[in-house]
Amino acid sequence: MSKKNNQDKLLVFALGGVGEIGKNMYVVQYNDDIVVVDAGLKFPEEDMLGIDIVIPDVSYLVENQDKVRGILITHGHEDHIGGLPYVLKSLNVPVYATKLTLGLIEVKLKEAGMLGDTKRILITAESELQLGSIKASFFKTNHSIPDSVGVCLDTPEGIIVHTGDFKFDHSPVNEQYADLQRIAEIGKKGVLALLSDSTNAERPGYTPSEKNVGNRLEDIFRTATQRVVVATFASNVHRIQQVINAAIATRRKIAVVGRSMVNVVTIANELGYLNIPEGMLIEPEEVNRLAADRVVILCTGSQGEPMSALTRMARSTHRKVDILPGDTVIIAATPIPGNERYVGRTVDELYRLGANVIYGSGSVSGVHVSGHGSQEELKLMLNLVKPKYFIPIHGEYRMLRIHADLAEEVGIDPENVFVLDNGDTVEFQNGQAARGVKVQAGRVLIDGLGVGDVGNIVLRDRKLLSQDGILVVVVTLSKEDGTILSGPDIISRGFVYVRESEGLLDEANRIVTSTLNKLMNDKVNEWASLKTNVKDSLGRFLYEQTRRRPMILPIIMEV
Amino acid sequence: MSKKNNQDKLLVFALGGVGEIGKNMYVVQYNDDIVVVDAGLKFPEEDMLGIDIVIPDVSYLVENQDKVRGILITHGHEDHIGGLPYVLKSLNVPVYATKLTLGLIEVKLKEAGMLGDTKRILITAESELQLGSIKASFFKTNHSIPDSVGVCLDTPEGIIVHTGDFKFDHSPVNEQYADLQRIAEIGKKGVLALLSDSTNAERPGYTPSEKNVGNRLEDIFRTATQRVVVATFASNVHRIQQVINAAIATRRKIAVVGRSMVNVVTIANELGYLNIPEGMLIEPEEVNRLAADRVVILCTGSQGEPMSALTRMARSTHRKVDILPGDTVIIAATPIPGNERYVGRTVDELYRLGANVIYGSGSVSGVHVSGHGSQEELKLMLNLVKPKYFIPIHGEYRMLRIHADLAEEVGIDPENVFVLDNGDTVEFQNGQAARGVKVQAGRVLIDGLGVGDVGNIVLRDRKLLSQDGILVVVVTLSKEDGTILSGPDIISRGFVYVRESEGLLDEANRIVTSTLNKLMNDKVNEWASLKTNVKDSLGRFLYEQTRRRPMILPIIMEV
Structure with a gap:
């Protein structure tokens, strides 16, 4: 640990992700060293007509460009990596990510024609990085995408822990356990502040294991007399693995349909995140050549997105796959708020084609579990890390507020909890925290090629x-x-x-x-x-x- | 029963309400006698930009105006009465409704300046009407508004039963029991076809009693140390009665805030549907004169509607009522699909003001139950009525489909179940049913004063x-x-x-x-x-x- 002066101070703030779900970007700054965690995008709200996506305003980082030591990415979801192609244009700093995450980032950067111009550094959960005066290390977490990590930033002022998105899954797919020991060890050292995922702070209890979905899928595959169609998030590689496993167990072959599903299956398979036996995958064109009870179609469209594979199948406008009477369609996802009507319409259309449709909230249908921890898991994280200060992140204001109440329940002094808006800073000096000066933060609207020109x-x-x-x-x-x-x-x-x-x-x-x-x-x-x-x-x-x-x-x- | 010829036939169809939630309008026609059940509106879908409301296309009724014997209204919700001011302009036929329902209809017609021009006939659940060759009688149901009835139409071809919106609440507020005996008696006579509410066909089990909410409200009122604000649907008079009861039990006074809440409380009180002790109600201006733990504010805004009382309170723009830190706000409703974000924003703003907010799905928060029966109640209705033919109504296509499956489960021959689109007809002749010729049906968009001019x-x-x-x-x-x-x-x-x-x-x-x-x-x-x-x-x-x-x-x- 370097020597500290009286003027030395540690700043923690969000440029995106608090008071909202989306465009996550958190900043930890010790004097002249800035470390950024994540660079996400957000989908437009209903009053942002014609807007494609929203990214954080990174003026503060651009102004302090020479101090930014790098961007650490916790996992490969859009709300954590989707802002990178825009952010890196004005802020060309190294990006650190684990293997699958980096693979997904590279697809994005390639599409934006930026692959040659960016510094990308592969890490593992065991990596240690010295970023100026800040030492970064990582710990494995469970989430609805493999290779997710939390971040531990050891600064001269103390340790800051950022959970990334997480749940505790005690029977994870592919044995990808969260590193409870490492989290506990960090907690034992003494943690100055914890920043923790608040997505499911409103939900009592525990989030069920992803394995539950696997068992349910296998049951459905076994009893279905004809084809089974499964729609889920393309990035949910664990879920995809379970579809594969259930298909193996029930002697079905799998056709992968939908651009992003094909992309993710390809990358995840190449990088070793999927275990697909030889001959398991078939082309969509081959579907009709096999007996109906030997086929699974894995596709995009679990949110009823207008151009997605499932939506087109439901409307009988898909070029390669028709839904036939007696087919079983599983929508293995919960509608994101705002998408309920789209999903409902897709289900209606599938029923009209004579399909059996299994959908709806996970607790009823059993075909979906959340990737975020519920209240008891949030408390478990708080108790493992035992921070002095607590900053709930990754959530709408009400979720942050309820997460703050949970922290109080497990014994964190309410005075030591900071519920922030984007741009609000917390200053740490000599082990004490206080609110600091607000930094510029906001939303930048992307419409076509226009970045910020729609006001x-x-x-x-x-x-x-x-x-x-x-x-x-x-x-x-x-x-x-x-x-x-x-x-x-x-x-x-x-x-x-x-x-x-x-x-x-x-x-x-x-x-x-x-x-x-x-x-x-x-x-x-x-x-x-x-x-x-x-x-x-x-x-x-x-x-x-x-x-x-x-x-x-x-x-x-x-x- | 009159004599029947070979050409005699009974037609049943929907002009609105099947394949959708909203603009309910069902038609039963025996030869030259047409009876209409309900005349509702629907709120526009997200692609109907700038549209205020949607009503059914009633061309068929206008063309057969001389045959229409009347419109029977099952209850006073917008999706059952909201189309009346438009429909009656082109089709001036008598409207039959129970007391509270008629009171709410008259408010609407008055606003439209049509009170003098319409024929309105008060009925009770015991009324019997001879509408040409069709004899109409009614039966009490439980729903989230008092005075709801189902309809029994005795035609020369057989009996048609229309449930209206219903649940079975075995401990209803104000002792308003559903008339199980009457329903069973109709069933015993032999029913040709049942048309039954499919809103909650996707939900397993039973819908809890409204009384559960009452108990929970009383608990919250008792433990709240400051003011309690309750937002609910204005038309939910039972819920309002329970707020009153909980306020009595906890020695609080009630201020009613929000135009439609004031309207409904006034009408329901005048007509005897609310039991409000003398001195219970206070003016909103008096709120600040009472101790905070002696006050309840009953208001609109449970859907986060932009101009509603609760939304304005949450934004600190309400003229009379401020939310203060420590106040308890109860949102006693579930967001209608599409409104989740609005409700979420209201909750966020209330938390920012320092309120405790109790919200979310009824099973978690305990402050809301649905007004529609779940699967076991739908089966109970089917078993009480024991119809030969079954037509699920009042629901999106998937709900109708699932309701059809439930009917099959209780022994209705799947061949005897008709899942219809608006305009599809079922023809009954000599006790046999078959699909008939489609009649004109569709949506008419209302934008400002324009009826149907936005295409x-x-x-x-x-x-x-x-x-x-x-x-x-x-x-x-x-x-x-x-x-x-x-x-x-x-x-x-x-x-x-x-x-x-x-x-x-x-x-x-x-x-x-x-x-x-x-x-x-x-x-x-x-x-x-x-x-x-x-x-x-x-x-x-x-x-x-x-x-x-x-x-x-x-x-x-x-x-």
Whole structure:
């Protein structure tokens, strides 16, 4: 441990991931050494119309670029790696990740044409890194993707532990046990602060083992008299392994369908994270050549995503696979909030095709368990690590708050718990923590190739346009005397269908004409004033007639 | 029973309510006598941008207006009465409903200025109506609103039973028992077909009694050290009674907040459906004058609706009531699919204000139970009624399908089960049923005052506008030689913010100019062709630059 001065201090904060699910990015800074944990993306909320994804605002890191020693990635989910292609463009620092995680990152960077320009360093759960004055080490966790790790950052001010996403699965798939001993050992050394996953803080009890799903899958595969279709998250390699195992046990072959499912199965197999016997996989084209009770179709679409394999099968628009009456379809996932209706629609369509559908919450259907620990597991983590300070992360505000209450239950002093917003800092000095100065944090919206060019004004306009459409009013005035030379022409998009609303639009036309004529008589001829008057009189008329408020865009030309 | 001819037949179909949750409307027709059950609305789906509500297409009824003997209403929920103000405009037939239901209908008709023009007939569960050749009688059910009934239609072809929405609550609030004896008696007579509520067909077991919620509320009221805020559906009068009972037991007074909550409490109290002791209710302004542990605030907002009382309290924008640290807030409802995020945000905001929040699924929080029966109750209904034919109603397709499976489990011949889409008919003749000719059915979209004037083209435009906005391109050409006299001017709304994208729009301008000049050189001067070319070249350029596809609206003027 290096010597400390009075000005030395340790800062901990989130640039994304607290007060929200998504775009995880946590920062630990000791003096001039910054270590970043994760660089995720978030899917847009329902009011972010037309937005593709959201990433954290990394201005603070860009301004302190020379201090950033690296980005440590805890696991390969989008909300932890999806921001990398954008972040690394403005902040080219080394990225450290375990094998599968790095494999998934490299797919992303390759797609973005950035593979040659980035520094990527492979670690294992046993690696130790000296990142300036901060020593980083890792510990294995259980999660719904293999190769997930927690991070231990040993700083001159004390140890910070970041759990990553975790559950405690005491019978994990492929013997991938969480490293309880290592976590306990770190706890024994004395931990200054714990940052821990709050996703399931609202759920009492324990999250069941992934193995339970395996047993249930095997039962279903065995009793199904025809084909079995399983949709799950492509990244859930453990789940995929269990589908394979159940297929082996029931003498079925597997066809993998859907781009991201094919990608993940390929990478995970290459890197040794899947155990697939020779001859187990068949091409989708071969499905119809085998007896129906010898086939499993493993596919994407567990969230009812419009372009996914299962959705297309359900709509009978998939090029290679049809759902036939008597097929069994397993949706081995819980809908992410907001996706319930999509999943419901897919299930409806599958039923219409005559399939048996097994879906719904894991406790009823038995075909899904969460990858995040429930309340008792969160307490177990707190008790293993025994931190002095606690910062709940990775959750909406209510989840952080409830996680804070759990910490209090296991004996953490409530004064020592910090529930943060993105950008809120905690400063540690001489073993004491206090809130520090807020750093810049926020959301950057990605729309197509545009990074951050869609702001509140554009979003507000999209919202208005989506509600009542737009009316464009075009009129040409004479430069000399202001008389109307042509128009007004009124064009409607998303307001009313012109052919069915001729009377309304004719009347609107008369109103624009008389408004302009009146203004001309009154010698009002500044454009701004003409436009405002047209907008107001037309807006008033349309609201009276229809109770709608389309955007009105007056275009006045002078010749 | 009247004499039957060979041509006599009984038709049963839905104009709304099957393959969906909402806009319930069922039709039973014997020769020239039509009886309609319910006239509900549905809230728009997420792709119906800007739409306020959706109602059934009643063309069939309007065409057969002279045959319609009346509309029987099973209970006062929006998805059963909300379509009435629209339906009665084109179909002025008598509406029959029990007391509370009629009270709620009259509020609606009054708001629509239609109270004087409609025929409304009060019934009780004991009423018998002769509607042409069809005799209607009723039976009490349990549901999340008082005064709900099922309908028994005795036709010359046989008896049709329609359950309305129901559960079996063996310890109902205010002793409002379902009439098991009457249902059994109808079953004993022999029922041709049962139409039964499928809302909870996916849920195993029994739905718990509303009384369970009462007990839990009383516990919470007793242990809360400060004010208690309860948000629930305004129409859930039983729940409201239990809030009152718990307040009495814990010596708290109640302030009612939120327009629809005030309305329902007023009507239900006037009509005798609530038992409120003298002096129990206080004005919201009086809340601060009482000790915090003597107060309950009963309010709307259990779905996180943006303008509701609880949402405004959570955002500290309510004029009369503030949430204070230590207050207990109970959200006594389950989010309707699609509302999860809104409710989550409200809970977050309440936690930020320091409140304790009790929310989430009923089985965890104990503060909500469903108003619809689960699988065992659906089987009980089937076994009580013992119909020959079965038509599951009131549910998405998957729910109907699962309900059909339940019917099979209790011994109904699968050949005798009809899973219908809206408009599909079942014809009964001489005791035998078969699918008949489809009648017109569909959705009518209401946007402001417009009924049915927003169609697929307008919705498609709104969708496009919401994703990438619009660019209006205005240019004035000379009539003589086609040279550009003014413009092109490009106006962006919802695409990019002009001030931050000057370079892009300048380049767009150049592309429009060169496209037009090239066309003029080539002597192409039909407007359609000019517009198409501008659209294509600009669209291509913008997609290359931004990967977005804004709507492009070229306006070419000639002078």
